Amino acid sequence: MFHKKLIAAALTAVCFALPAQAETSYPLTLKNCGVDVTFDAAPKSTVSVGQAATEILYSLGLGDKVVGTGVWFTEVLPEYKDLNAKIERLADNDPSFEAIVAKKPELVTVQYEWHIGPQGIIATREHFKDVGIPTYVLATDCMQKDNSVGSDGTRSEMFKIENIYASVNELSQIFNVPEKGETLVADLKAREAAAAEKAKALGLSDATALFWFSSAEMDVDPYVAGGKGAPAYMMEKLNLRNVIESDEEWPTVSWETIARANPNVIVIAEMDRRRFLADDVEKKLEFLKNDPVASQMDAVKNNRIIIMNGHAMDPSIRNVAALEMLAEKLAGFDLK
Template identity: 30%
Template sequence: MRYRVAVLTKCLAVTIVALVAVAGCGSAVADKQATSSRSAVAKGKQTAYPLAVESCGVTQTYDAPPQRAVTLTSTATETMLELGLGDRMVGTAYLKGRKIGPQYKSAYDKIPVLAAGQPSMEQLLAANPDFVYAGYGDGFSASTGHTRQQLQDLGIKTHLSPVGCTDEPKTLQDMPDELKTIGKIFNVNAAAEKAVKKFDATVDKVKDAVKGSDRPKVFLYNSGTDAPQTVGGWAYASVMIDAAGGRNILADEPLRWGKVSWEQVAAANPDIILIYDYLDPSVESKIATLKDIPALADTTAIKKGNFATISLSLAQPGPRSAEGVEQLAEQFHPDLYPKKK
């Protein structure tokens, strides 16, 4: 609201002049604050509540920013911390196979870890959350003992990242959109805008560097010996490979995760085999497994020893996935996008 202060035009005494001067200053401050407030609203920096948000088919209405959030995956945790929301977090869980980015470590260390894997309903409720945020659908499932409906029946808001929605193709735009959504829910829109600009700038820099180059055929190896677990064209990792100047050999397959045959991989003759680094088992052990697969012996990747790696923390839709695109480009096109020193 803008407050107007009437300033006297005639001064009858020194004391009145002084009062008018003070009033004038107050008017200037009020005008400046009102202008700043209007500007913030115009730029989308203030959330208007009540706010309706749809995530993966569930729409919820927020009357105010959540104050006690729990995150159930590392990507959700890092999204919150990227937006400076560590002080709104009362618990995290499910860091298995992933590392929190060094830029978030000090804030992360102040947040209670409810469980190494998915927390039980009792562990979750003990944190007294008003908002539970998962990066994948298994964060809200009957097997964990807390579905979205169960939590909502208790008055707890839930949010599922777009990547958690099944049967939908993923795009790199999913992450900027998610940053904006969480920013809006928590009324930290300026922080979200800053994070989106940083993310987009990193990805655009990579795309510009590799534009027009030959695109190596890439097979992403997750795990498996009898049949490899990998990603299809609907996976977030697949669009990361594309942005980094590669081509997923299964890009035309309408699936996210799945198993294929080694013969199918060999027929595609990948130039590079990209290995998910889960910390355990090690990348070295996975490379040894791949070298022992007879069907792959004559592929370019095996014959030339062309292996690339990416940590699970960077290969999933979190704010650091832009760094993941950079790391892939450094390995796919070291001449065009040399590794940072």
């Protein structure tokens, strides 16, 4: 009942705070990751490069505009399984510039700036502009973040989930469905608030955590969540302290260093991607239980290990569901 009342209150607050916007006024110009992008009309088609971008488009009811996708970590959200099956997957990982252009999209919607930024591994924004295709990068990957530092970028400030909401609202404006954007954001905000209240009730004060995404090899330093990314935002909401202090998005840190920090909880990523051996969650669990260093951590000895969808560790609309899941799981641990 509390959850329903909170959602209703949040929806009401947003309705009063934001005037209803039935249509986008064109031409629409947005400053996107330092680049001005202008739309004279809603794009009739888009290729999405990055699962977070794809799932936002689906959540806004824009699946019929998506003509190709790429960069997948795991299965699409269950409610979009049938829709996604009808759309061409250009690549599980990085699609080529030629494959994208061949779909003749009126927009390329991108999750990570490093795919199409100044050193874009697919192409640069200028390359797409030269063939008449505008690009949009999710605000989550450039606001308060420098993608020229570190392998996955470095954040100057803590990740804000408001950047997710900004991306949702901007895409809804671009595609002329602003009301759908407002509705989606209102729902996410209400769920976020309810999860935070549930976590607050746990009364945690000095609990610590580690988020392990993957590792290039099982016996090398793992990729773990830095101190200012999406997992750090979740930990802050849950009143957990991240044992990793680096501002890099996904720094590599030795198991010896992690073991000395001795986190109370370890969250490990589960995904369908198999770029690295440690992408397999079972391999992660086996390592934690058998490695002579990692197995000595309190979180491993007391089985305080939480399995999370890997895509939910990156900035995406899944962050709210991850927050809900973590609050539920933490309630089963004795961390006071």
